[in-house]
């Protein structure tokens with residue numbers, strides 16, 4: 017067990033972060049989506065450590081994070097004119113682009129794929145960190161594999177205390193769900209994971225945008241998609257409306273189980289206030305609250321009953337995807 021420090025972002029903690037990274041160690045850092053668990057992307061042993069520390073499957077590739085002035089062309093073949101447009105409109109921000117790789121980072125980052133996912137986060141603390149270290153930083157979300165992603169330094173500490181030396185604290189992540197992952201190697205962009213930059217937003221800039229749907233029996237293009245994810249430690253169940261939720265709530269009560277209801281504000285009136293995990297009303301509110309409510313809920317509930325939101329367009333597509341994965345069967 018090592019001692020895990022939580023530090024505000026200062027010149028001193030950034031200097032410590034850089035020296036940890038340069039010796040193959042891990043540093044957790046804030047972004048506008050969720051907290052990341054970073055290693056020097058050029059270091060085989062650093063990148064290896066990410067997989068072992070999280071218990072992450074060896075075939076799930078990592079995103080490389082860079083500051084806004086880092087030389088992208090040193091890392092990837094940036095061929096598509098539409099990719100430049102997407103960068104101009106959405107970056108820095110919660111959009112990760114998958115390019116053909118130049119192979120300049122550890123091959124473990126992309127788990128042997130010939131592509132590289134690159135992200136330029138907008139969070140001020142993330143930019144300060146990336147600029148200070150001036151390295152390509154490989155980072156997945158800073159949770160134990162399959163658990164709910166962390167949206168505060170305390171969440172990271174709860175999962176990784178004793179396993180990493182340093183957590184840079186940049187306050188709560190405002191976005192709340194992971195970045196949109198978009199493949200830009202083809203004739204038009206294809207979204208591999210939905211997020212805060214919606215498919216509709218991408219279409220409004222470049223016209224055409226596909227959405228990747230994994231097919232049975234086919235090799236998945238974004239290996240992360242096949243795993244159960246984002247799951248709280250308590251039992252969960254997903255229902256389609258408030259009536260179903262009430263029925264389940266009463267059943268669980270009869271079994272002596274403490275049920276909490278995770279739902280949009282419009283359903284709140286049907287349930288006891290002290291058993292509510294209220295997601296709010298807009299898609300952006302729901303995204304920003306989802307993971308902290310799941311983490312809050314797992315500490316007090318025997319079971320979380322989630323009511324599926326009624327809309328599924330725009331940013332809600334990303335929220336719904338995370339909710340489904342959090343509450344899915346194994």
Ligand code: TXA
Pocket residue numbers: 047049050051052053076077078079112114126129131132133135155156157158193194195196197208209237238239240241
């Ligand atoms: O918002 C985020 O993206 C956060 C913060 C920390 O930046 N990071 C994050 O990383 O969510 P992670 O490892 O939990 O998810 C990375 C996703 C996975 O679904 C993975 O399969 C996909 O990106 N991915 C990474 N490299 C890829 C590649 N070369 N081709 C296709 N998908 C890739």
Ligand code: MG
Pocket residue numbers: 156157165
């Ligand atoms: Mg993750």
